Amino acid sequence: MVEIEAFRQQVREFLEKEAPQSLRGLNDPKYAYWGGRKPELPHPDAQRYCELAAERGLTAITWPKEYGGGGLSAAHERAFHQELAKLGFPAPLTGFGLTMIGPTLLQFGNDAQKAEHLPQIVRGKIRWCQGYSEPNAGSDLASLATSAVLDGDEYVLNGQKVWTSYGDKSDWMFVLVRSDPTAKKQTGITFILIDMQNPGVEVRPILLISGASPFCESFFTDARAKVKDVVGGLNNGWTVAKALLGHERTMIANVFGASGGARNSNDKKNAIADIAREYVGEVADGSHKLADPILRDAITQVTMDTRCFLATVARNADNIKAGHRPGPESSMFKVYGTELNQRREEVLLKIRGPQALGWEGAGYTKEELDKTREWLRSRGNTIEGGTSEVQLNIIAKRVLELPGD
């Protein structure tokens, strides 16, 4: 395996000499490239950048080379992201193929499944979405009812999935289906892959309170999935699903923890206080204190809590680097990080005051309108990927070892 320093050098050379220089300085989530059969191009060069990176194994650095990965370690992956950040490049590819189904196939997939799907993910050719939740199976996911009935070498699917992130933009879905209605809840579930071009698959976007539609509802009406696309064995889907949820939580924790933390700590110091100064002004005694003492205290609480949270994320990373197993502190990242984000949005809302009420049009800046929608969107943070209440149950059970009910 190539040494980290040599690898960094290769990455720098790639970024400086081969990657489209038009993307330099665009390391912002809105320039993320998700790939797919009909890819959205956040930038005209995004697809070319992804393909160039994929040829070099840089889209999935830790995956085996035989599937188009880099065959390298997690440390190489961290180094890659550091080099990207230094030169201001966005990641060449993102999406649930890389973060969720890919790692799951590596763990549970057979050789044929890995050979079929992983290279397509690595090159950004296929975009994946997740078919887990149903209208009557939210926190109690195992009560899901979408049925799968065997018919030759295919399963016939009927039912409805909900909260399918970017379902309308995806090509394939990994779905949890009830394959044995007579078995105990968790034991009658199968994890299966389906091409969404197949007849009987219909996807509709869901309009959120924020006005955006990142999620969809998906309907299966006699839709057909192949037996060879069952992952991890018939009726063994719950095991696969839980492992995948682990990958999902890592991803969310990264958003609100590690990488989100890095992003926030690069933010201008006192960012929230500076915004507040524009809206509420300062006291007249020359001390530069914010004129609203209650807001000043609320800003400080959320700023301090962010500092404490980032320190805990850093402590966890340091402990892992020092060779300790991840401590119990890591289990709190999802619940605390999302609630902290909500509190931050609430404080920002109060800072803007009546200017936070704009939905669109005259009288509001673009930033004010965006922030109000971000506030509305943030209310979902404590629901998606496992509600805060479920997360607290997990801490109580796994970390505190409190008795079951």
Next chain:
Amino acid sequence: MAIQLSLTEDQAMLQKTANAFFSEHSPLTRLRKLRDSGDELGYNRELFQQMAELGWTAIPFEERDGGLGMGLAGAILISEAMGRTLAVEPYIPSILLAGQVLALAGTPAQREAWLTPAIAGEKVLAFAQQEKTSRYSATNVQTKAAPSKSGGYTLNGEKHGVLAGARADAYLVSARTSGDSTAVNGVSLFLVPANTPGLKVTRQRRIDSRNAAIVELKDVQVGADALVGEKDGAGKLIESTLERATVALCGEMIGAMTAAFDSTLAYLKERKQFNVLIGSFQALKHRAAKMFIEIELARSATMLAARALDDNDPEGHALVSVAKARCSDAYVLVANEAVQLFAGIGMTDEHDIGFFIKHARTCELTFGDAAYHRDRFATLNGY
């Protein structure tokens, strides 16, 4: 972030040794005995000397002062271990407060006469800074030091809440050498041995049962060599001393809140009502999980503040406030919840959890509560 938030091997070893030491020599029952017997000193000099022999009193000092140079990152491991069993020895008063003042600003003669024996655990020093109405301000000082005919100073005033003040061997007293009682400048520090005429010390009885005292100064005569640091310029010295002691106190709070939480958690796993363990109730599980999170954040904030001060990181001043605000809120939450979850038995003096709710409030209201530190943080950050 260059600061490392995992323990080094040396630190992990120190933590283990210190935890074992206080479990053995200072279990919770000891505080109850000291309280019930009305012990005038409120702690044990021999035990403190044992701590010194183990090198723990030397941890925060530089090698030139006879210290180990392990910084606050090391000192908080000791105060945390003490907090776990509510050990009462004057580690913070004599070492982190008075000792630090001498290490930061003492003359060679003052260091030799008082700091060296303080590190050796032979002498106990107290920091007489707070007054009845000064709350958390380092410079709200009414005690006066007037020039005396002999070229020294005459001290008059009254100090309150002097930690480990009863039967201390010497006092570091803040007094005004110029300006009115709220002026930022004009405060000086004086080293006053306990046997100085005009000094009267009265033990205070506080909710935490620890040694605290009123120190009255009536025409106390000290020489010019009693001045510690710059005349009129002690405000900064007091502030940085308080910062360091605050972080050490945060360590103690983490130890104590962890112990209170562990004890509560154990109770949730043994107490039955309605024929089930009360820890199986989701309402209580969620409260326990939230406490766990608060404690983790408090620990991170404290470790970060300790390391930032050790590294002279310019953000250190603000991080002290982050740590103290967080530890105050977290410990008060944990202690209040502990009493609520123990319920009836938690209200009785017979049960030890009451010591924690009293200790929590004492710590909260020492060196500034959460609101004070949020205000300080905002001011330091220019808003």
